Amino acid sequence: MCPAKISESAVRRLSLYLRVLDAFELAGKTTVSSGDLAERGGVTPAQVRKDLSHFGSFGKRGLGYPVSELRERVTEILGLGRRWRVGLVGAGKLGAALFFYDGFRGQGFDVAAIFDNDPDKIGQRWGRLVVEDIESMDRVMRTSQVEMGIIVTPAVSAQQVADRLIASGVEAILNFAPTRLQVPPGITLRNVNLEIELESLAFALTHENGA
């Protein structure tokens, strides 16, 4: 019950275990072994038992864990027992891809506001939302009760956008812009950059082939 002790990588493993639990529940299975969970998480069964022991006592030695009880508990630990309101900044191609992809909704994340600074984009209708002027972020964020920000702007504007999100009260940011952002303590930042991942594959292939 000591979430403060849980590392970022342990949290990621919980997310992976949750996928196994979802699949087992869907398949009508009632118990899951630490081995089943370990396989998906890319760890040892001992690591699974250690990860789960932080959150209380589950299962019996040799009998495995009860799927639906553990699933409920991991969902609650990850903060997924509720819905989260997300603000998307950057109404470009990647912003649109993420918005219309719609895969987040199933996990409890709803885009509640979209912002851009381009007059051609401001006012566009995206589903049930309208792209807002980034200048009105402070007001819109308050009325739409956004809790997390997703930055999909060009690299050059990303820091300024992060500063504005934080000034509007956002404490968790997922950054897709290819730049390292500076955030004050207490703000949680995660980075995803698709082009950079592909570039690191290109680097590996180039140098592995002796080119």
Added chain:
Amino acid sequence: MCPAKISESAVRRLSLYLRVLDAFELAGKTTVSSGDLAERGGVTPAQVRKDLSHFGSFGKRGLGYPVSELRERVTEILGLGRRWRVGLVGAGKLGAALFFYDGFRGQGFDVAAIFDNDPDKIGQRWGRLVVEDIESMDRVMRTSQVEMGIIVTPAVSAQQVADRLIASGVEAILNFAPTRLQVPPGITLRNVNLEIELESLAFALTHENGA
């Protein structure tokens, strides 16, 4: 000139430096300082000088680096002086978002084949491509000369897909499925999972608020 010594994180920094160089070139600037590059990479100017010194001697102390020469060199080091042919496995929502996002093309990555195992998706036209049956991967991969694979299948099929990609000769994989894949030595694997990143924000907000 010793790419074998370059760590994964140094390669990522090169990608970030390349963005700065692109922006400087676009702005018509001819020199860039290690400080300019450091800011974007989230590192110190000394680290920038160290990273770049692996690849030969650039710039003069106090005068900065020549933008277009350094940009060309970093492009070449990253293996971006040519185009790469990518195979996308999984013609679902996220696969479609990535395919139609189209942001990869500008960086030199072309989707050359799309696969699925769903009879309803096989045969669909996506741009100038047709979704192929995953059963014909081996043949299609050879004729389309795919070098990298992107996996956007459900977690449960991802390992089997990775094994097939590798058997078809692919040596670099970007995995979006929420599972840890096992690949043999010599295969480069990168993982991106958007839901898991959002879940780690949810975890942080939940526990930070004492919930």
